[in-house]
Amino acid sequence: MSLLVGAFSTACVLAGVFFFVAGTAGLIRFPDTLSRVHALTKADNLGLGLIVLGLLPLAPGLGAALKLLLIWVLVVIGGATAAQLIGAAAARDEHAMPSPPSGGRGLGEGGVP
Amino acid sequence: MTAGLLLDLLLALAVLGTAAWTLAARSQFAAVIGFVVTGLLLTLVWVRLGAVDVALTEAAIGAGATGVILLYVVARLRGGEAEISAATPSRAQRALAALLALSVGGALAYGVLSLPDPAPSLAEAALAGTAPLGLGNPVSAVLMAHRGLDTLLEAIVLVFAVLAVWSMAADHRWGGRPGPVFQREEHGPLSLLARILPPVGIVIGIYIAWVGADSPGGKFQGGTILAAMWVLPWIAGLVRPPSVTDWRLRLMIAIGPLTFLAVGLAGFVVAEGFLAYPPGFAKPLILLIEAAMTLSVAAALACLIAGPPERRRRA
Structure with a gap:
């Protein structure tokens, strides 16, 4: 039984770590703001969600388990709001610039993550 | 044990790296983001040292509240080139500040490295006095x-x-x-x-x-x-x-x-x-x-x- 729980936790946490790594790679590699935000929110939602799911069976009690869930819910709410605000700001910048150079604003401006 | 040591080493390098990046950042906005990231990494360092109280304070006040105040300052200073250049310290002042920071950091590092092996601690005495509280x-x-x-x-x-x-x-x-x-x-x-x-x-x-x-x-x-x-x-x-x-x-x-x-x-x-x-x-x-x-x-x-x-x- 405890072996099964351990395997479940390990699998969930590893899957969560995978989403964090993928999200970070996307944040660094993706060319524009909107796709970067898209990559980042996957790390927040799925990455942290899977890690919390993996830690739930290991929580010492119901209170600790609920606290873990609350942390995930708060991060999801905060992450979703930040993503919306950054997206809106990026859309405003896009409108402010009359003719963006043919969609491919990769290397020159995207150098700094 | 070695995995923990490796994690600590990576964490320490990351703190030093983000701190250096913050100092070298060209734009004020990037510098503030670097400051907040350094603060959050420092929070993890405190957690690794077992000082969760300090970690919470660093996250809430060091990275959080100070970060918000600094971001706000950056937004307010936009366009105020004259004010910024008037308040920017000269090269000599910055060199002096760097020297001061390096000597304080060096003295602290020397102090930590030259501690006797069972480091002197008042933890026992402090714990003994807390029971009546x-x-x-x-x-x-x-x-x-x-x-x-x-x-x-x-x-x-x-x-x-x-x-x-x-x-x-x-x-x-x-x-x-x-x-x-x-x-x-x-x-x-x-x-x-x-x-x-x-x-x-x-x-x-x-x-x-x-x-x-x-x-x-x-x-x-x-x-x-x-x-x-x-x-x-x-x-x-x-x-x-x-x-x-x-x-x-x-x-x-x-x-x-x-x-x-x-x-x-x-x-x-x-x-x-x-x-x-x-x-x-x-x-x-x-x-x-x-x-x-x-x-x-x-x-x-x-x-x-x-x-x-x-x-x-x-x-």
């Missing part, structure tokens, strides 16, 4: 009893910090509401967050302050969360700060240090001296101080973030 968190016991004077002075410094910010106001603006006026957002993500988060955040802030008696937490960490729960609706334009002459605001800022001072002075009469607690009443008195201080920390931090009054008072 009835506090489960030894850090709170040290802060409120053994080093009560330090904590009292920290509390008073907050009041002076708010006074310093308020005294930046021009004469004709005195009596106005602090900070700029944000446009009220009826719809949108920020307005939604500002409406749904505070009920949860206020409970969490009070919980963190309350749990400080027995677990990591306390007035500064909890008070910062409470301040954030006011700053959020303020930025969304849903609430406006009270005028700096509002006596209720002033009372909120002063009530913590005043309570602390009153309990400290009462120690002359009912206990052995200044800041001594009468036996048997230590825990209720400490909780009273902590509750008043939580309110004051929240009000003072919110005022520090809002800044000096910027609008003329309406007659």
Whole structure:
């Protein structure tokens, strides 16, 4: 039984770590703001969600388990709001610039993550 | 064991790396982001060292509140080239500051490296003295009893910090509401967050302050969360700060240090001296101080973030 729980936790946490790594790679590699935000929110939602799911069976009690869930819910709410605000700001910048150079604003401006 | 050591090494390198990146950053915005990232990594360092109380404070005040204040400064300074160049230190001043920082850092590193092997520790003595206080968190016991004077002075410094910010106001603006006026957002993500988060955040802030008696937490960490729960609706334009002459605001800022001072002075009469607690009443008195201080920390931090009054008072 405890072996099964351990395997479940390990699998969930590893899957969560995978989403964090993928999200970070996307944040660094993706060319524009909107796709970067898209990559980042996957790390927040799925990455942290899977890690919390993996830690739930290991929580010492119901209170600790609920606290873990609350942390995930708060991060999801905060992450979703930040993503919306950054997206809106990026859309405003896009409108402010009359003719963006043919969609491919990769290397020159995207150098700094 | 080696995995832990590897993690610590990576963490230490990451802190040094982000700190160097922050110093080298060309734009002010990037530098502030670097500062916040360094603070969050430092939080993980404190967790690895087992100092969860310090980690919470670093995350809440070091990275969080200071980060917000600095971001706000960057936004306010946009376009103010003359002000920025007037306030930028000269090359010689920066070199001197770097030398000072390097020598302090070097002296600290030398001190840590030359400690005797079982490092001298007062932890046993401090723990032995905490039992009569009835506090489960030894850090709170040290802060409120053994080093009560330090904590009292920290509390008073907050009041002076708010006074310093308020005294930046021009004469004709005195009596106005602090900070700029944000446009009220009826719809949108920020307005939604500002409406749904505070009920949860206020409970969490009070919980963190309350749990400080027995677990990591306390007035500064909890008070910062409470301040954030006011700053959020303020930025969304849903609430406006009270005028700096509002006596209720002033009372909120002063009530913590005043309570602390009153309990400290009462120690002359009912206990052995200044800041001594009468036996048997230590825990209720400490909780009273902590509750008043939580309110004051929240009000003072919110005022520090809002800044000096910027609008003329309406007659």
